[in-house]
């Protein structure tokens with residue numbers, strides 16, 4: 001077991017350091033100690049080259065038990081900590097995130113593949129998430145209810161739920177983790193988090209910054225391993241009172257059922273299949289440009305990525321010409337190359353997943369207007385792809401592609417497009433381009449989704465709630481709703 005009392009910094013960057021040398025020193029973080037060595041490890045690979053950049057230690061059963069015991073013990077005092085103290089630590093982590101953004105971003109690009117610009121943006125926007133939680137945790141209020149008798153006092157108290165277990169994915173490895181950690185710590189809960197084994201550097205960096213900020217041992221613990229084994233063990237433990245998961249709908253349903261079986265609260269931020277609707281009164285060229293940029297961000301591996309493009313008949317050809325032109329400008333390459341605007345897919349298993357969508361599309365009479373195949377034989381690069389002429393029940397129109405695929409289809413009128421937009425069990429995000437207030441109002445009232453973006457992309461800010469409806473999840477992260485899932489309600493009535 002290797003323990004470091006003080007946070008171990010990764011070597012400073014210079015042009016001579018290799019990817020593996022400069023990469024985060026991977027570790028478990030349990031009860032205030034960074035632990036590596038004497039454990040089974042898993043290779044972490046750069047998806048642009050296939051090169052191994054790190055070895056991730058897996059937690060043993062004893063590690064998990066130790067993390068559970070530490071989180072339980074720490075909860076005993078952390079729940080009584082002052083909101084000022086919680087706020088101070090969260091603010092410090094925001095500051096450290098900004099200071100270390102270049103190094104953290106480079107490591108995210110190395111293990112996850114997104115471009116450096118996207119990775120840096122993720123880290124700095126997460127500093128805002130920390131600041132937001134630091135501010136809002138000072139405003140967790142209860143209330144006093146007017147009594148029926150003069151000698152009675154009735155109060156509603158909001159209390160931290162207890163030890164939380166979080167499971168976060170690889171597509172926004174920093175963002176998905178910090179939103180859960182910020183909410184738990186700000187509310188006075190303690191947490192055990194299992195981040196993404198494919199892209200673990202961001203979660204280790206977060207633990208190092210909380211450690212440096214003076215978070216007491218046991219309040220935050222980081223474990224790694226086989227996802228299903230860890231989640232099952234933690235969710236079944238009577239110590240854990242709440243779980244939070246971000247990932248696919250099928251896994252979310254499994255974890256939610258397990259949580260239900262053991263009567264644990266659950267926040268679920270699951271997959272989506274977001275419609276992008278362009279009405280014939282829209283600024284067509286602007287819509288095409290914005291949608292192409294947004295579609296291929298993070299190689300389409302975004303739960304709120306637009307994944308079904310419905311374009312009104314009258315402007316369909318014009319939109320398609322502009323959308324294709326913008327798509328063909330996307331420069332695919334290593335995320336470390338400043339000229340790249342789209343990196344590789346995060347894992348090699350995502351390439352056959354894309355090929356399956358393309359194969360189904362071809363069989364269903366779809367036309368591949370651009371892209372449609374892997375690029376090169378080194379790394380997991382896949383071409384930005386636009387497809388047309390697909391039936392609504394084809395695979396890509398019904399299952400979340402989670403990649404750089406954009407199926408486009410014409411529509412006739414408002415009723416038809418709302419029916420098609422709401423036809424899937426998903427309900428995460430949606431996008432509408434129109435200059436008509438009638439269409440805008442009909443869309444915001446009629447679309448079954450947790451988020452509706454009209455004429456721009458404005459979601460996922462620290463101050464706005466993020467979450468889905470239907471199969472896309474339960475609960476919100478961010479906004480003033482951010483602590484709801486981490487607090488219980490206690491009613492107190494007292495008579496003289």
Ligand code: NAD
Nearest residue numbers: 167168169170171196227228231247248251270271303402
């Ligand atoms: P996957 O479903 O195997 O894994 C998705 C994420 O869930 C990973 O981070 C994984 O570690 C975790 N996971 C899987 N099984 C788990 C379990 N039993 N307990 C705890 N965590 C578990 O798929 P994948 O190939 O890694 O990713 C592809 C799919 O995942 C996509 O189709 C997409 O739907 C989904 N996904 C969604 C998001 C999101 O932000 N909602 C993020 C990443 C992946």
